[in-house]
Amino acid sequence: MSRPQSQAEYLARLVPPSVAGINRRSLLAGAAGTGALLGTGLLAGCGDDSSSGGSSKDVSLGSNQSDPKPKDVLVKVTDGFKTSSGVQVAINTVDHNTFQENINNYLQGKPDDVFTWFAGYRMRFFAQKGLASDISDVWGKLSGYSDAFKKASTGDDGKQYFVPASYYPWAVFYRKSVWQQHGYQVPTTLDQFTALGAQMKRDGLTPIAFADKDGWPAMGTFDILNLRINGYQFHIDLMAGKEAWTSDKVKKVFDTWAGLLPLHQPDSLGRTWQEAAQSLQQKKSGMYLLGLFVGQQFSNEEQSDLDFFTFPEIDPAIGAKALDAPIDGYMMARKPKNEDNARKLMEYFGGKDAGDITVKSDPTTLVANGSADVSGYTALQKKAAELVGSATEIAQFLDRDTRPDFASTVIIPALQQFIKNPKDIGGLTSSIENQKKSIFTD
Amino acid sequence: MSDLPLIQADRAVPPPASTTSTGGRRRRLRLLSRTDRVVITLMVLVPLLLVTGLVWLPAAATVLLSGTNWDGIGPLDEIEFVGARNYSDVVNIYPPFVPAVQHNLLWLAALFVVATPFGMFLAVLLDKELRGSRFYQTALYLPVVLSLALIGFVWQLLYSRDQGLINAVFGSSIDWYGDSSVNIWAVMVASGWRHVGYIMLLYLAGLKGVDPSLREAAAVDGASESRAFFRVVFPVMRPINIIVLVVTVIESLRAFDLVWVVNKGRNGLELISALVTQNVVGEASRIGFGSALATIMLVVSLVFITIYLATVMRENRE
Numbered sequence: 001m002s003r004p005q006s007q008a009e010y011l012a013r014l015v016p017p018s019v020a021g022i023n024r025r026s027l028l029a030g031a032a033g034t035g036a037l038l039g040t041g042l043l044a045g046c047g048d049d050s051s052s053g054g055s056s057k058d059v060s061l062g063s064n065q066s067d068p069k070p071k072d073v074l075v076k077v078t079d080g081f082k083t084s085s086g087v088q089v090a091i092n093t094v095d096h097n098t099f100q101e102n103i104n105n106y107l108q109g110k111p112d113d114v115f116t117w118f119a120g121y122r123m124r125f126f127a128q129k130g131l132a133s134d135i136s137d138v139w140g141k142l143s144g145y146s147d148a149f150k151k152a153s154t155g156d157d158g159k160q161y162f163v164p165a166s167y168y169p170w171a172v173f174y175r176k177s178v179w180q181q182h183g184y185q186v187p188t189t190l191d192q193f194t195a196l197g198a199q200m201k202r203d204g205l206t207p208i209a210f211a212d213k214d215g216w217p218a219m220g221t222f223d224i225l226n227l228r229i230n231g232y233q234f235h236i237d238l239m240a241g242k243e244a245w246t247s248d249k250v251k252k253v254f255d256t257w258a259g260l261l262p263l264h265q266p267d268s269l270g271r272t273w274q275e276a277a278q279s280l281q282q283k284k285s286g287m288y289l290l291g292l293f294v295g296q297q298f299s300n301e302e303q304s305d306l307d308f309f310t311f312p313e314i315d316p317a318i319g320a321k322a323l324d325a326p327i328d329g330y331m332m333a334r335k336p337k338n339e340d341n342a343r344k345l346m347e348y349f350g351g352k353d354a355g356d357i358t359v360k361s362d363p364t365t366l367v368a369n370g371s372a373d374v375s376g377y378t379a380l381q382k383k384a385a386e387l388v389g390s391a392t393e394i395a396q397f398l399d400r401d402t403r404p405d406f407a408s409t410v411i412i413p414a415l416q417q418f419i420k421n422p423k424d425i426g427g428l429t430s431s432i433e434n435q436k437k438s439i440f441t442d
Numbered sequence: 443m444s445d446l447p448l449i450q451a452d453r454a455v456p457p458p459a460s461t462t463s464t465g466g467r468r469r470r471l472r473l474l475s476r477t478d479r480v481v482i483t484l485m486v487l488v489p490l491l492l493v494t495g496l497v498w499l500p501a502a503a504t505v506l507l508s509g510t511n512w513d514g515i516g517p518l519d520e521i522e523f524v525g526a527r528n529y530s531d532v533v534n535i536y537p538p539f540v541p542a543v544q545h546n547l548l549w550l551a552a553l554f555v556v557a558t559p560f561g562m563f564l565a566v567l568l569d570k571e572l573r574g575s576r577f578y579q580t581a582l583y584l585p586v587v588l589s590l591a592l593i594g595f596v597w598q599l600l601y602s603r604d605q606g607l608i609n610a611v612f613g614s615s616i617d618w619y620g621d622s623s624v625n626i627w628a629v630m631v632a633s634g635w636r637h638v639g640y641i642m643l644l645y646l647a648g649l650k651g652v653d654p655s656l657r658e659a660a661a662v663d664g665a666s667e668s669r670a671f672f673r674v675v676f677p678v679m680r681p682i683n684i685i686v687l688v689v690t691v692i693e694s695l696r697a698f699d700l701v702w703v704v705n706k707g708r709n710g711l712e713l714i715s716a717l718v719t720q721n722v723v724g725e726a727s728r729i730g731f732g733s734a735l736a737t738i739m740l741v742v743s744l745v746f747i748t749i750y751l752a753t754v755m756r757e758n759r760e
């Protein structure tokens with residue numbers, strides 16, 4: 001349940017895999033993916049026979065970057081690695097969704113030496129299951145990362161398993177021109193935020209664009225409210241199943257949300273995030289809490305009209321310094337065939353050079369390494385990078401911070417139930433808690 | 443009775459099986475050459491293996507796994523049995539389950555009570571050879587060649603709350619796919635749209651096959667049009683009626699693609715098949731829990747399969 005990176009990808013995921021076959025491109029992609037997986041297995045067989053032979057000059061990389069743009073960036077980055085180390089990287093690209101859906105089987109079979117993945121519980125889960133390698137030594141050689149990034153790369157045992165590459169923050173986006181026209185000010189407290197919403201209503205705007213047809217966007221609202229009301233540590237513990245959903249702390253999150261719901265765009269359960277973003281683009285909505293990818297719904301000329309602020313403070317003791325900023329990056333398989341090269345590649349991915357190449361090739365991502373040359377950033381990118389840089393803690397988004405089975409089978413229906421009927425918070429939280437107890441058993 | 447020339451009894455060749463001596467039977471066995479026996483063995487064995495391997499074993503595995511809490515990771519010998527916990531969880535603490543069962547039944551009822559009779563009605567109309575009936579026939583059959591997933595997209599253009607055709611034309615703001623009190627009906631209209639064409643074509647084929655002399659005889663006897671249809675034509679089409687019944691049941695049980703395309707079977711569009719997929723496929727592999735749901739679906743399907751088989755067997759006995 002990762003967020004789609006582009007509209008094409010979003011549309012592609014609407015189609016169930018059984019039907020996707022009618023699309024020639026995805027059929028080919030699937031075939032190529034299967035081929036890649038099979039090919040990997042064959043390569044693995046060969047590698048075992050001649051482990052000390054010629055294969056020491058290459059390393060394999062499993063990639064979910066199947067969209068043209070990121071795929072191209074990855075090729076450029078690995079080319080840079082080849083130039084600096086002389087090691088050839090074989091990239092096995094698998095369709096983005098297929099990659100995630102098959103990750104269990106992939107990692108238990110013969111995975112590539114290094115593979116693309118996400119930070120958060122999603123990473124810690126596989127680290128704890130022993131399906132990834134400890135790369136603490138690589139982290140010893142890395143520089144330019146804030147503590148927040150290191151924390152997000154650390155497993156439950158305190159060792160690092162992940163190298164961050166890029167990320168995007170979640171914030172409240174708005175159009176400068178609309179705000180100038182009405183003379184709105186950026187709110188810094190919840191009261192100011194609700195007052196602003198009420199003013200927008202009077203001005204004939206929908207205060208907060210909102211969509212939850214696909215189930216995941218509402219998670220962003222829950223995350224930020226929980227981070228503002230109860231703080232990062234409680235949020236993470238709640239996601240890890242260590243805290244009770246029936247506690248007053250969680251109820252307060254839902255209560256606050258229920259208070260804000262009248263400011264949200266109605267009928268959100270039938271709307272996609274693209275449609276909600278278009279209401280912001282068409283100046284019908286005043287603001288929209290979403291990831292940086294909201295910019296995809298704006299034309300190039302309108303990009304400079306887009307601005308954002310971080311969700312305002314609710315409890316002064318907690319502040320407003322934590323946020324959701326999902327990080328994409330790389331992990332190393334549990335038994336890489338070319339362990340030395342794999343470690344070298346991981347180090348390169350985390351280094352300044354890889355960051356520089358990414359900045360130059362892709363204007364829609366933020367680079368995780370703080371020492372990378374970011375002079376090519378747009379104003380929005382710069383501001384987004386500053387926001388994340390000043391964050392004290394970075395959460396990864398609900399479906400990356402908790403068990404995937406819990407997020408998709410329990411939380412999505414529960415949040416949709418809440419949006420439908422915000423009154424029965426007691427019944428809702430006890431239903432979540434009952435299901436949580438059954439899922440978090442090990 | 444038949445146009446074939448009657449065979450003279452004295453010239454008829456006695457069928458080999460009717461020679462009752464055991465010697466005859468032995469001779470017949472000897473007729474099966476070595477190759478024949480190999481072929482027959484293969485013809486029995488291969489389908490048997492296929493059916494066992496691809497149908498029975500997975501079904502048995504599903505039932506077995508439904509008693510575990512396996513997450514799809516780790517060796518099979520580490521699977522932990524949890525007894526009937528998955529089933530009690532499904533029934534007691536899994537909110538989407540009850541709506542899913544209701545929706546499956548609702549789906550069956552709507553196709554059976556509304557869409558199927560409507561398809562039959564259209565078939566009867568088209569059977570009257572109205573002017574332009576080929577055009578109507580094609581138009582009504584067109585949706586059937588589309589996949590249900592595509593139909594979901596097509597109707598999305600009509601149903602979208604902010605950008606859809608229906609709300610634009612009528613100036614309404616009904617959230618057709620998002621409001622859980624209307625979306626099941628909206629989706630069923632889309633599903634019925636296709637089902638009607640399907641039934642219409644099946645039924646039209648049946649109507650064309652009805653002996654015209656039957657209708658003439660009914661007309662001569664002074665039966666009204668509707669009386670002739672219900673008393674003469676309808677009963678004659680019994681085999682088609684059974685096929686239509688079976689198609690309706692199958693369509694309602696496999697109603698999955700449409701809700702999956704709309705919103706992955708959530709928020710008012712829960713179906714058991716969608717819940718199974720949500721739990722088993724992908725990163726969220728609650729394989730044990732999903733298997734329990736799948737087993738429940740298997741039991742539901744078995745009810746219909748039993749009814750069907752019972753009907754067909756009774757038919758054959760008559």
